[in-house]
Structure formats: C-alpha cells, structure tokens
C-alpha cells in the first residue's frame with residue numbers, strides 16, 4: 001500500500017478522487033483553499049471549479065449530486081453563511097449521488113474575521129457531520145462520507161479546522177473507485193422542488209433519517225474511537241482537540257474520540273461515561289459536545305475554550321489541579337509564537353490607492369471589504385472605518401451615507417472591494433447602490449486575481465482552475481450595465497499618484513448618485529508580473545537623499561531608513577518591484593530604477 005505525507009487538505013482531495021467525486025466546486029478561503037487546488041490536478045477524471053461565491057459552489061455541487069454525480073463543495077467557515085440558504089433546503093430534499101460540504105473552520109482567527117464554530121450548522125441545517133482529526137482520517141472520512149450520504153440520502157458536513165487542514169501526517173493511499181458512482185437521474189419534483197407542501201413532507205423524512213443514524217451502531221463503530229487506558233478519568237473529544245488533549249495527558253486517561261458528531265450516538269456516550277468517576281469534555285470552540293454530554297452526565301467537567309485555538313497548555317491550565325494529578329506534566333515550554341502583523345507587500349498596487357486616500361482622510365469614511373486591501377486599515381494609511389464581510393464594502397456605504405446625511409455630515413462614504421470580492425457579492429451590492437441612488441463612491445481595486453488566498457482565478461481571469469481558457473468578464477462593462485453614466489466611472493493605475501488622485505477627487509466631486517473608481521494594476525506577485533520585471537528594482541542615491549523621509553510615508557516593506565547615515569535605502573532588493581511609488585514622493589529625484 002502506498003504511503004505519502006499529506007496535509008489534511010491534500011488528503012481530502014485524494015480521498016475525494018479515490019471515492020469517485022466527479023464535480024467539485026469551491027470559493028477560496030483559508031484554511032480550505034488547497035482542497036480544490038489539489039483536486040484540480042485530477043482534471044482528467046473530474047470537473048473542479050472556482051465558483052464566484054460559496055452559495056454558487058454549493059448549488060453547483062447540489063445540481064451535480066441530484067443529477068447523479070458524486071460532488072463536493074468546499075469553503076472556509078464564513079463561506080457557510082453565504083451557502084446556508086441552499087444547504088438548509090438541500091438537507092430536506094436529500095440528494096441522489098452523494099454530496100459532501102466541507103467547512104474549514106478557523107479557531108483563533110488566523111485568517112478570518114470571526115471564529116464561528118460550524119459544528120452548530122450540522123444540527124441547525126440537519127447535515128450528517130464527520131470530524132476528522134488528522135490527514136489519514138481526512139482521506140478515510142471523505143470516502144466514508146459519500147457512502148453515508150447515499151445510504152441516508154443526506155448531505156454530509158465534513159468539518160475541518162485550520163490545524164487539521166494544514167498539518168501533515170502519513171497517509172495510506174487507496175485505489176480509485178470508478179464509474180459505479182454515477183447514478184441515473186431520477187427526476188422527482190415532490191422530492192426536489194421545495195414548495196411548502198413538499199418541504200413539509202421532506203422535513204419529516206430528514207428528521208427520521210437523523211433519528212435512524214443516531215442509533216446506527218455500524219456508523220458509530222466506524223467513526224467513534226474508544227481508547228481505554230485504565231485510570232479513573234475518561235475524556236470525550238473530537239477533531240484536533242483529540243491531539244491536544246492527548247499531548248497533555250498521553251495514556252494517563254481514556255478517550256472517546258467522536259468522529260460522527262451529528263447526530264451524536266447517545267448510547268456510545270452513555271456507555272463510555274458510565275466507566276469513569278471523572279469525565280472531561282475537551283473541545284475547541286462552542287460547548288457543542290459539552291451540552292450533549294452534560295445532559296447525560298451533569299458532573300462532566302467541560303472547560304470553555306470558545307475563544308482561540310486549543311493547545312495542550314491551555315487544557316492543562318483550564319483543568320488546574322485535576323490535570324496535574326492525571327498528567328504529571330506541567331505544560332511548561334509550550335509557548336505562543338510571537339505575533340507578526342501582516343502588511344501590504346512591496347509593490348502591492350493597493351498601496352497607491354490607500355496612499356492617495358490617506359491624503360483626503362478628512363473628506364470620507366472608508367468601508368473596506370475582505371481581501372489584501374483590508375490591510376489598508378493599518379497606519380500610516382488608516383484607510384477604513386468599518387470592515388465586516390465579503391461584499392459589504394459596497395452595501396454598508398448605502399446605509400452609512402444615509403446616517404451621515406441625516407446628521408448633516410458632509411463627508412462621503414467610500415466603499416472598496418477587490419475583483420474577486422466584486423464577483424463574489426460586491427456587484428449585487430453595487431446594483432443596489434445604483435438603484436437606491438446612494439450618494440457614495442465605490443472603488444473596485446482590480447489586481448486581476450484573488451490575491452489574498454494565494455492567487456486563485458476568478459471570473460475576471462482568462463484561465464480557470466483547471467488551466468483552461470475561459471471567457472474573461474469585464475468588470476467595467478458590468479458596472480456600466482447598471483446605467484451608471486460613463487463620466488462617473490473613473491479609472492486609474494493606483495501607483496500613478498497623479499492619475500489616482502485625479503480619479504479620487506473626481507469621484508468625490510460627484511454629488512448625485514454612485515461614482516465608481518476602478519483601479520487596475522496586477523498583483524506584484526503574479527508570475528507574469530515578476531517575469532516582466534526581471535531584476536529591476538529601485539535604488540536610493542545616498543548623495544542626493546537629505547533624509548526627509550517623504551518616501552517612507554508609503555510604508556513599503558522593501559524600503560528602510562538608516563538613522564545613523566540619515567538616508568533611506570532599499571533594504572530588500574529582491575522584493576522591491578520598482579513600482580516607483582516611493583520615487584514619486586521624492587522631490588530631489590533621489591530614487592531611481594536600476595537593473
């Protein structure tokens with residue numbers, strides 16, 4: 001049997017391929033992104049695509065599953081909010097071929113705007129939930145998930161977390177199941193057309209299926225692992241929390257590691273609990289298991305780890321004296337890594353936009369969105385007042401501008417989002433702004449890629465995930481299609497400060513309805529951009545530099561200031577892209593481009 005070291009995401013992709021998945025759709029989002037990237041490598045055997053948002057991804061997968069192909073939709077946890085609408089109703093209809101929704105949660109907010117625990121979605125939306133805790137289980141569970149999905153005619157939520165997605169461990173690979181996975185389409189509007197009359201009937205069906213699975217002893221044995229090590233303490237846990245608690249206590253306690261976490265098999269929990277004087281529930285996030293276990297054993301000890309990622313030290317601290325007797329270890333040395341706040345890269349086109357904006361700070365309130373440009377919130381740009389979720393950069397301004405108007409505040413609201421976010425949900429917000437005649441400035445910061453999550457293609461790129469040529473959708477044409485007059489649409493290369501400032505001033509001067517700015521310059525880290533730049537970079541002429549630090553105001557990480565010699569210098573020649581934004585600030589022409 002072949003073995004490989006794989007991350008959880010790679011193992012999910014491998015498992016999906018092995019189990020005969022034919023259609024996979026996702027919208028990128030850390031920590032889930034690599035699932036689809038890895039699946040696209042199997043393009044001879046399946047169709048893998050980036051959708052414009054998670055709702056669309058779920059609907060593509062659902063269409064394929066009902067049509068008879070095993071399918072999956074992958075997303076980060078907040079993507080589930082966008083996809084919740086179809087998923088809740090798909091849970092009623094059931095599917096035909098298996099369908100798995102993958103939610104990658106981010107306890108500790110390493111790359112997210114919140115740390116919601118999507119285990120609660122399983123219960124709420126009525127999805128079977130499997131929680132793998134390492135890469136082998138990622139592969140095994142995704143395969144089993146399709147069988148379970150078809151056996152119970154239910155959607156399965158494969159719930160991952162950052163640490164499961166990104167940790168690497170040894171995985172035993174399997175063979176690929178071939179075409180027996182294709183099921184004939186069995187049209188049945190009473191099952192699939194969710195009018196109230198059908199929905200009521202289907203609701204009962206899904207509740208019945210949940211009840212059956214909750215007592216399915218085969219499923220319980222397959223996914224729930226009991227490790228009896230003697231001693232008086234039993235631990236109930238799931239997912240990555242299992243490894244943290246194991247690191248803290250090793251074999252000094254016994255474990256019930258739940259893999260099938262919705263519906264929970266109460267008999268399994270009861271039998272395990274009955275063996276021990278002391279019962280701990282250790283889980284990351286909301287008290288999901290704790291609520292169920294405490295209904296069975298009210299004295300179960302369940303420390304709260306709602307905020308932040310779990311680790312052995314936190315568990316030991318939370319359990320206090322109890323932990324010392326059981327574990328005999330102190331947890332010393334399990335320190336936190338130092339924080340390193342992210343910054344806009346050297347040569348990032350968004351820097352030019354925010355620099356121009358920072359010169360007009362008294363004239364606007366800024367509403368950001370989610371992307372690399374969110375980093376414009378930091379000093380020295382201080383470019384935004386609010387940032388919430390994808391697409392909201394174009395809709396919050398509608399309400400916020402009403403509030404400013406009501407209070408006689410003459411500042412404009414400027415909302416901004418990137419090209420991928422524009423396709424995700426920004427455009428529908430823009431349409432609303434136009435329809436409502438909102439007096440706002442909306443800026444699309446188009447760097448021709450979904451940059452923040454690692455350069456995924458989107459509807460504005462000419463290739464898709466599988467590398468095939470596809471129609472490239474014009475953002476400008478979409479904007480003009482809303483009826484915004486062309487004279488209210490201002491375009492600029494954001495690094496060109498003359499053009500950028502002119503665009504900004506013109507947009508701020510529009511007094512009736514929506515003005516749009518489109519900044520257009522590709523991400524500095526795109527392969528083609530790096531290739532075209534070659535070895536060009538900037539250099540500061542120390543003779544000419546008087547140490548005024550005007551160039552430092554653009555906050556480029558490639559540029560530094562020598563406080564002894566009192567002049568600026570390009571400290572990171574490799575990453576300097578010679579964009580010239582710093583050079584534009586130098587009145588003495590002390591910065592020039594060199595090879």
Ligand SMILES: Cc1ncc(C[n+]2csc(CCOP(=O)(O)OP(=O)(O)O)c2C)c(N)n1
Pocket residue numbers: 027028029030054076078079082112113370371372373390417418419420421422447449450451452453
């Ligand atoms: C609902 C949701 N889905 C996915 C993400 C993950 N995510 C954060 S930023 C981003 C893409 C931003 O791309 P773009 O708007 O083009 O801006 P760029 O990073 O290129 O500047 C994504 C997919 C998220 N935060 N929320």
